[in-house]
Amino acid sequence: MTTTAPPPTSTPAPRTAADTWQRKTARIVADYAMPLLVLFVLVLASVTTDGFADGANLRAILISTAITGIAAVGMTAITLTGNLFSLGIGSTVVLCGIVFLAVAGATGSVLVGVLVAVGASLLLGLAQALIVGAGLNPVITTLAFGAIVYGCVAVGTGGEVVTAGSVPVTRLATASVLGLPLPVIIFIAMTALVSFLTARTVTGRRMRLLGENRATAGTSGISAMKGTVVAFASLSVGAALAGILSAAQLRQMQANDLPNLTLDVIAAVLVGGAAINGGEASAVRTALGALLIVILGNVMLLQGLAPGERLFGVGAVVVVLVVLLHLLRKAGAR
Amino acid sequence: MNRLADVSRTYGLQGAILALVIVAVLVVAPDFVGQPAAFSVLERLVPLGIITAGIAVTMIVGELDLSIASVAALSGATAILLSNSGLGLVPVLLVATAAGAAVGALQGWAVARLGISSLVLTVGTLILFRGATSLVTGGVPITPDDYGVSDQLLMRYGVLSPTSITALLVLVVLGVFLSRTRPGMALYAVGGGRNEAVAAGVPLRPTLVIAFAISGGCGALAGALSSLRSASATPDGFTNMLLLGVAAALVGGISLAGGRGGMVNVLLGVVITSTLAAGLSSVGFKAFVAELFTGVLLLAVIGADAAVRWISRRRYLAEQRRQLSGLSAIDLTAAEPEVSRR
Numbered sequence: 001m002t003t004t005a006p007p008p009t010s011t012p013a014p015r016t017a018a019d020t021w022q023r024k025t026a027r028i029v030a031d032y033a034m035p036l037l038v039l040f041v042l043v044l045a046s047v048t049t050d051g052f053a054d055g056a057n058l059r060a061i062l063i064s065t066a067i068t069g070i071a072a073v074g075m076t077a078i079t080l081t082g083n084l085f086s087l088g089i090g091s092t093v094v095l096c097g098i099v100f101l102a103v104a105g106a107t108g109s110v111l112v113g114v115l116v117a118v119g120a121s122l123l124l125g126l127a128q129a130l131i132v133g134a135g136l137n138p139v140i141t142t143l144a145f146g147a148i149v150y151g152c153v154a155v156g157t158g159g160e161v162v163t164a165g166s167v168p169v170t171r172l173a174t175a176s177v178l179g180l181p182l183p184v185i186i187f188i189a190m191t192a193l194v195s196f197l198t199a200r201t202v203t204g205r206r207m208r209l210l211g212e213n214r215a216t217a218g219t220s221g222i223s224a225m226k227g228t229v230v231a232f233a234s235l236s237v238g239a240a241l242a243g244i245l246s247a248a249q250l251r252q253m254q255a256n257d258l259p260n261l262t263l264d265v266i267a268a269v270l271v272g273g274a275a276i277n278g279g280e281a282s283a284v285r286t287a288l289g290a291l292l293i294v295i296l297g298n299v300m301l302l303q304g305l306a307p308g309e310r311l312f313g314v315g316a317v318v319v320v321l322v323v324l325l326h327l328l329r330k331a332g333a334r
Numbered sequence: 335m336n337r338l339a340d341v342s343r344t345y346g347l348q349g350a351i352l353a354l355v356i357v358a359v360l361v362v363a364p365d366f367v368g369q370p371a372a373f374s375v376l377e378r379l380v381p382l383g384i385i386t387a388g389i390a391v392t393m394i395v396g397e398l399d400l401s402i403a404s405v406a407a408l409s410g411a412t413a414i415l416l417s418n419s420g421l422g423l424v425p426v427l428l429v430a431t432a433a434g435a436a437v438g439a440l441q442g443w444a445v446a447r448l449g450i451s452s453l454v455l456t457v458g459t460l461i462l463f464r465g466a467t468s469l470v471t472g473g474v475p476i477t478p479d480d481y482g483v484s485d486q487l488l489m490r491y492g493v494l495s496p497t498s499i500t501a502l503l504v505l506v507v508l509g510v511f512l513s514r515t516r517p518g519m520a521l522y523a524v525g526g527g528r529n530e531a532v533a534a535g536v537p538l539r540p541t542l543v544i545a546f547a548i549s550g551g552c553g554a555l556a557g558a559l560s561s562l563r564s565a566s567a568t569p570d571g572f573t574n575m576l577l578l579g580v581a582a583a584l585v586g587g588i589s590l591a592g593g594r595g596g597m598v599n600v601l602l603g604v605v606i607t608s609t610l611a612a613g614l615s616s617v618g619f620k621a622f623v624a625e626l627f628t629g630v631l632l633l634a635v636i637g638a639d640a641a642v643r644w645i646s647r648r649r650y651l652a653e654q655r656r657q658l659s660g661l662s663a664i665d666l667t668a669a670e671p672e673v674s675r676r
Contacts, residue, residue: 147628
């Protein structure tokens with residue numbers, strides 16, 4: 001769907017040295033734009049904004065990036081395999097948070113809660129992967145699953161707030177490893193894992209080819225079903241971890257929580273420069289995309305802007321960035 | 335005779351679903367009959383029906399406007415501010431719709447000119463317009479100074495109201511535009527096979543601009559009507575309308591792949607999902623129960639659609655095989671020159 005056709009090109013111009021040089025530059029810029037941009041914004045913000053470079057503030061930025069970031073990194077695999085994105089991730093995250101709290105509260109064990117939540121998310125992901133792998137549209141399938149999951153969670157909890165009682169779930173959110181809060185460590189680990197999976201393994205290469213050109217992948221004997229299942233497994237793990245950590249932070253959760261999460265996650269993936277039609281996506285860049293959005297919001301907050309102005313600013317940056325990344329990629333591919 | 339077969343083939347699945355939904359709702363809510371039921375279903379045409387029409391037009395052209403619900407929220411807030419500045423109801427609606435259409439046209443132009451995926455661009459503008467709504471409202475719910483404006487919209491003629499009449503008019507006008515005019519048919523050509531349409535001389539850029547202008551205008555009109563009717567606009571209003579609209583369009587039989595479906599499908603989809611929601615809420619079920627069943631319905635519809643396509647492909651292959659086995663009486667390798675001569 002929505003494959004915007006390239007404008008009908010005339011006969012390809014003869015390749016000159018300058019032409020190749022430009023293409024190379026465009027490709028390098030597209031590859032390193034994200035880290036450079038984050039670095040640039042960091043330096044600029046530290047210089048211009050009082051209190052930004054403060055240790056506590058940087059820590060707060062990392063913590064608030066972690067949850068969206070974990071889910072977004074998980075979703076990167078979906079986009080990479082050409083399955084666009086999941087419109088149901090928000091409700092899956094809430095489901096996992098609630099399942100985690102309920103199970104941990106009932107059994108008294110945080111570990112059992114984590115395992116059951118991840119298991120539930122994986123099962124849900126597998127069901128969607130089987131449907132999408134059979135050739136049904138991923139956007140519709142995840143939209144429908146999202147509505148069903150939201151409805152089930154709301155009916156199951158009766159719209160009430162779920163807590164874990166006296167079980168110390170907050171430890172997951174506040175525990176400190178190597179001086180960093182656990183959610184941030186998990187965010188970094190998840191990014192490294194998905195990055196390794198997509199860039200360094202045979203499965204990852206096959207997923208990339210599936211996204212790049214499904215027909216070619218099919219004729220080379222690559223199973224669309226297998227790639228889709230792996231991608232949805234990555235999404236499910238990301239959603240489960242995000243839900244568990246969010247629930248641990250808030251100590252409570254209800255069906256209507258995190259209403260903007262799905263769009264924040266999609267925005268992070270897109271700002272990270274993933275090609276919407278697949279074949280090109282990087283977990284590291286997605287993580288940086290999530291970080292960039294949070295940093296911008298934080299800077300605007302420190303500058304004393306109202307919530308509406310901050311949202312408008314972030315929206316403007318997202319629009320400009322995705323258009324620029326698109327133009328750069330087009331210049332690099334020509 | 336043929337026309338009847340055509341209609342039943344085109345709208346058969348949706349008609350059957352509608353009948354099923356009505357029966358199911360009547361079982362759960364036996365009192366959901368007659369004028370009040372019809373009125374409460376039709377009242378949901380604003381905002382859902384108009385928004386679904388806008389989404390459907392972008393789906394037909396093979397794109398998707400994700401920003402439509404944010405445009406509705408922005409337009410709703412703007413409409414209330416405009417009516418506070420002393421403008422009458424009709425001028426407010428016209429200004430809001432025109433502004434929405436202009437914003438949409440700009441998006442369509444960007445999609446066509448830059449060759450960027452509309453999903454990518456409109457995710458960004460979705461956040462942007464949501465922020466703009468927050469700016470316009472100052473982050474708090476706003477209300478009109480003069481409630482007379484909303485009274486005009488709360489009149490009732492039988493099962494109809496000024497808002498549902500407007501929605502039906504929009505659907506009729508768009509239906510005629512899509513099926514009877516050259517630019518309307520160009521939307522189907524571009525959605526069905528973009529490269530082929532461009533090669534055949536269908537202008538791509540104006541067609542995309544028109545599609546997104548329609549969706550922007552629909553979003554703005556729906557938002558303005560709905561906010562004026564309820565006499566309030568909030569910075570986070572209409573957030574669920576995007577998903578409900580996409581679901582209604584898909585249940586109605588519009589294809590995400592583009593080039594398929596029309597305003598009759600939009601009406602069917604909206605009536606199916608609205609009957610479900612209105613019926614369930616009439617017996618006290620919360621909105622999330624209706625959402626749960628809408629999700630199930632959506633899965634069932636795409637499942638049925640996939641099954642129908644699979645069966646028709648099997649039939650087609652079987653037909654091909656039968657024709658080939660008829661030929662196999664002749665030795666195919668020896669007959670090759672003969673076949674090619676024919």
